[in-house]
Amino acid sequence: MIAKVQSATLQGLDAMAVTIEVDHYESGQQTKFNIVGLPDSAVKESQERVQSALRVNGYKLPNKTVVVNLSPADVRKEGSGFDLPMALGVMMSYEFLKIKQVERFMFVGELGLDGTIMPVKGILPISIKARELGYEALFVPADNAREAAVVNKLKVYGVHHLKDIVAFFSGLTTLEPTIVNTREEFYSQMFSFDFDFDEVKGQGNVKRAFEVAAAGGHNIILVGSPGCGKSMMAKRLPSILPPLSLSESLETTQIHSVAGKLKKDTSLISQRPFRAPHHTVSDVALVGGGNTFMPGEICLAHNGVLFLDELPEFNRAVLETLRQPLEDRIITISRARYNFTLPCSFMLVASMNPCPCGYHHHPTRKCICTPAQIQRYMNKISGPLMDRIDIQVEVESVPFEDISKAPKGEPSAAIRERVLKARQIQMERYRSLPMGERAQADESPSGTGGRGSRIHCNAQMTTSLLQKYVQLDDAALKLLRTAMQKFNLSARAYDRILKVSRTIADLEAAERVQSHHIAEAIGYRNLDRDNWFE
Ligand SMILES: Nc1ncnc2c1ncn2[C@@H]1O[C@H](COP(=O)(O)OP(=O)(O)O)[C@@H](O)[C@H]1O
Ligand SMILES: [Mg+2]
Numbered sequence: 268m269i270a271k272v273q274s275a276t277l278q279g280l281d282a283m284a285v286t287i288e289v290d291h292y293e294s295g296q297q298t299k300f301n302i303v304g305l306p307d308s309a310v311k312e313s314q315e316r317v318q319s320a321l322r323v324n325g326y327k328l329p330n331k332t333v334v335v336n337l338s339p340a341d342v343r344k345e346g347s348g349f350d351l352p353m354a355l356g357v358m359m360s361y362e363f364l365k366i367k368q369v370e371r372f373m374f375v376g377e378l379g380l381d382g383t384i385m386p387v388k389g390i391l392p393i394s395i396k397a398r399e400l401g402y403e404a405l406f407v408p409a410d411n412a413r414e415a416a417v418v419n420k421l422k423v424y425g426v427h428h429l430k431d432i433v434a435f436f437s438g439l440t441t442l443e444p445t446i447v448n449t450r451e452e453f454y455s456q457m458f459s460f461d462f463d464f465d466e467v468k469g470q471g472n473v474k475r476a477f478e479v480a481a482a483g484g485h486n487i488i489l490v491g492s493p494g495c496g497k498s499m500m501a502k503r504l505p506s507i508l509p510p511l512s513l514s515e516s517l518e519t520t521q522i523h524s525v526a527g528k529l530k531k532d533t534s535l536i537s538q539r540p541f542r543a544p545h546h547t548v549s550d551v552a553l554v555g556g557g558n559t560f561m562p563g564e565i566c567l568a569h570n571g572v573l574f575l576d577e578l579p580e581f582n583r584a585v586l587e588t589l590r591q592p593l594e595d596r597i598i599t600i601s602r603a604r605y606n607f608t609l610p611c612s613f614m615l616v617a618s619m620n621p622c623p624c625g626y627h628h629h630p631t632r633k634c635i636c637t638p639a640q641i642q643r644y645m646n647k648i649s650g651p652l653m654d655r656i657d658i659q660v661e662v663e664s665v666p667f668e669d670i671s672k673a674p675k676g677e678p679s680a681a682i683r684e685r686v687l688k689a690r691q692i693q694m695e696r697y698r699s700l701p702m703g704e705r706a707q708a709d710e711s712p713s714g715t716g717g718r719g720s721r722i723h724c725n726a727q728m729t730t731s732l733l734q735k736y737v738q739l740d741d742a743a744l745k746l747l748r749t750a751m752q753k754f755n756l757s758a759r760a761y762d763r764i765l766k767v768s769r770t771i772a773d774l775e776a777a778e779r780v781q782s783h784h785i786a787e788a789i790g791y792r793n794l795d796r797d798n799w800f801e
Contacts (some may be wrong), residue, residue, distance in 0.1 A: 270359035273373045274352040275396055276344045277389040279560060279607030280521055282396040284373070286338045287349060289356030294332040304337030307345045307559060313378075316347075317354045320382040320429055326363050333357055343604060345559050348387040351376035351406070354429060366436045371403040374432075382429035386410040388527035391520055394418040404444070406432060412445040413534045414524060417517075419449075447534045453513060456537040460506040464682060467500055468673035469665040474500070476660040476791060478682050481507045482689035483770030484724035486593075486615040486655055488578070490793065491662030492632070493625045497618040498543075500662075501574045504616060505539040506679035508572075509687055515570045518610060522569055526562045540571035542613075546580035550588050556600045560607060565592050568613035578617040579647040586649050589615075593655045617656065619648070630663065645794070657726060657763045658791040689773040690724065696736065697722045725770045730762065737765045743782045750789045760795040764788045 269290045275282045300314035314335075321328060335353055337344050352374040358364040366372070375393055376384040386408045394415040397405045404422035407415045412425025422444045426432055434440040464474060473489070477500060480487040489497040511519070513535075520536045523529045529536070544553060544564040555563030565573060575581060592598045596612040621627035622641040627634040636644075665673070700722065722728070728736065739747065747764065750756065756764075765780075768788035772780045 268360055268362065270356045270369075272352040272356040272359070272369060273402070274349055274375055275373060275393045276342070276346065276348070277392060277525060277560075278342070279605065280392060280525055280562070280609060282389065282392040283342065284396060284400055285342075285344060285349070287352045287356050288336040288338060289333065289353070289360040291329075291331045291333045291360055295330070297330050298328045299332045300335065301332055302335045302337070304335075304340040305343045306337060306349075307343060309347050309559075310337070310344050310349055313347065313350050313353055316350050316378045316380060317357060319380040320350075320354055320378045321357065323381045324430055324433075326358060326361075328357070328361070333360070346387060346389075347377035347385075348375040348389075348393075350378035351384060351429070351432075354378060354382075355432070358433070364433055364436060372406060373397045373402045373404075374406045376406070376408045376426070378429065384408045384426050384428060386531075389525045390414045391417060391524035391529075394421060394423065395521075397421055410531055413447050413532050414520075414529055416445040416447040417449050417520070417534050449534055450513070453516060453535050453537050457510045458680070460503075460538060460679065462499075462503045463506055463679045464500075464503045465675045465678040467496060467503065467676050468670045469676075470496060470500065470662070473660055473662050474676065474682070476658055477504060478507065478686060479767060479770050479774065479787075479791070480504075480614070480616075480658050481682075481686045482774050483657075483693070483767065484614060484726040485657035485767060485770065486617075486726070487658040487660065488617040488619065488653075488656050488794070489660055489662050490619055490621050492629050492664055493620065495662045495664040497662055498574075498576055501543075501572070501576070501616045501618060502541060503679060504572050504614070505541050507682045507686055508539050508614075509683070509690055511537065511539055511570060519570045522562050522566050522609070526567060528567060538571075540568055541574065542568040542571070543574040543576055546575075546577050546582075548581070548585065550582075550585045553585055554588050554592065554598055554600070555609065556602060560600070560602075560605055562609060563598075565589070565598060565611040565613060566609045569610050571613055573613045573615050575615070575617045578619045579644055583647070583649055586652050590651050590655075593652075615656065620644075621661070628661065628663075653794070654759055657767050659794045660791055661793045685774060688776070689770065692773045692776065693724050697724075700732075725766050725773070728766055728769070733762060733765050733769075737769050737780050739780060739785070740782075743780060743785045746782050747785050747789070750785075754789075754792070754795070756789075756792060756795050760792045764792065767791055 269288055272287045274285050274287055276285050302311055377387050379385055390407055390411040391414050394405055395418055398418050398421040405415055406424045406426055409425035409427045412423055416423040424442045425445050435442045491497055516535045542564050551557050553563050554565055592611045597608055598611050599608045622634055622636040623644050624635050626632040768780045768784040771784040771787050
């Protein structure tokens with residue numbers, strides 16, 4: 268008989284329902300599988316796992332050809348999640364198993380050779396789709412059950428082994444649906460960070476720069492000798508950003524789900540992601556793509572932080588691919604087989620040594636680089652990328668005695684309070700913009716600047732908004748002019764200084780940008796000064 272079992276496959280960040288039809292007919296001497304309907308290689312390999320799992324569990328297949336049709340037939344099917352529904356289809360086709368009203372259920376899971384059910388990627392979008400299409404229950408690998416159960420109004424059953432499903436549908440055992448109290452869990456874990464700024468001793472000016480960056484959504488670069496604490500501080504940025512909203516969390520979790528990067532037993536990601544790809548990362552790994560689609564690091568960092576440690580070591584061509592996503596906060600990936608658009612709204616944190624040997628400007632160690640070598644090193648970082656970094660800060664090493672003696676620093680929670688207040692002011696300001704000046708994108712208040720072209724924070728101000736919201740008095744204007752001349756700052760530094768000064772004023776809840784705000788913002792343009800190489 269023809270058996271039909273419902274399953275799903277991924278299409279970018281979304282899932283699509285797939286019906287698996289199984290039939291068999293007389294043919295040659297041995298059991299054969301014939302899978303049709305644009306299966307990729309992982310799907311084709313299913314037949315080996317399915318046959319083995321059935322045999323090990325005592326189901327002997329007659330010497331016939333089993334036809335498996337994946338419908339709709341014109342969409343490419345990926346992954347190993349069809350193993351379980353295919354095995355059930357074969358059993359039903361041979362009448363080893365009966366599932367009443369099987370059309371009300373969806374099944375996804377990879378099979379081990381003995382019938383163990385193993386986790387698969389992308390369960391969250393599949394679960395969302397199953398609810399949308401009105402399925403009564405979704406059967407998933409036990410390790411994916413909590414991820415699937417984020418979706419309400421859908422029964423989720425996590426199963427360990429093929430025989431558990433058989434026993435359940437034969438009425439021999441019962442299965443308990445997995446229930447997750449998503450909201451409660453999410454809010455209870457929201458502030459449990461692995462790292463806190465109170466562990467950073469000294470470095471008051473750098474911590475302040477991070478506070479300003481977090482408050483205005485500004486990208487930031489840290490320049491300093493090895494071991495001065497750049498990576499340590501960067502890792503702590505998520506702890507001072509506004510907490511994720513539930514809808515932001517769902518977006519980010521979905522991306523991590525599709526990439527198979529969710530930790531076991533995670534339901535929703537409750538903190539902003541921190542991604543730190545190594546400098547040998549390929550462009551595909553950074554922005555996403557590949558033969559079978561995978562989201563890249565920039566999408567995994569969505570609503571969080573992307574940290575590029577040792578920036579000059581990255582391949583220049585790879586860094587160039589960041590320009591458009593930094594600007595648009597979405598990335599479109601087009602290949603012959605697919606065309607997907609994904610969100611990638613992140614804050615960029617970069618770090619670098621001040622020179623090849625690492626000790627230029629170091630208080631105690633001598634730098635052995637020539638000015639030309641330093642110049643070449645600095646030139647390695649791409650201009651267009653530097654153009655999108657508002658805050659440049661020099662990090663000095665804290666001497667060991669000071670680190671051991673120094674008291675604990677200010678905790679992240681206290682810094683986050685101030686950041687949140689400054690964000691609130693920005694939300695109010697940009698909310699009042701007429702629709703023409705802010706675009707149509709979504710409403711979620713993002714800690715990283717938000718998706719689409721809608722403005723949430725100072726870092727996203729256009730030149731016309733800068734003119735509107737940063738009107739300097741005479742004293743501030745004079746200071747800025749003098750600094751521009753004295754340090755020979757570029758025109759591109761000018762806009763950055765204005766933007767950052769707006770954030771500094773917002774941290775003080777000051778309506779107008781004043782001289783001392785400008786003065787601090789000028790201090791965040793270390794790399795623009797033409798005396799850097801001396
Ligand atoms: N200000 C500091 N307070 C406390 N520990 C520090 C500080 N600076 C550096 N350290 C210690 O030094 C280690 C190395 O710092 P790291 O962040 O890796 O340096 P970098 O990335 O600049 O090379 C840190 O893991 C931390 O243990
Ligand atoms: Mg480091």
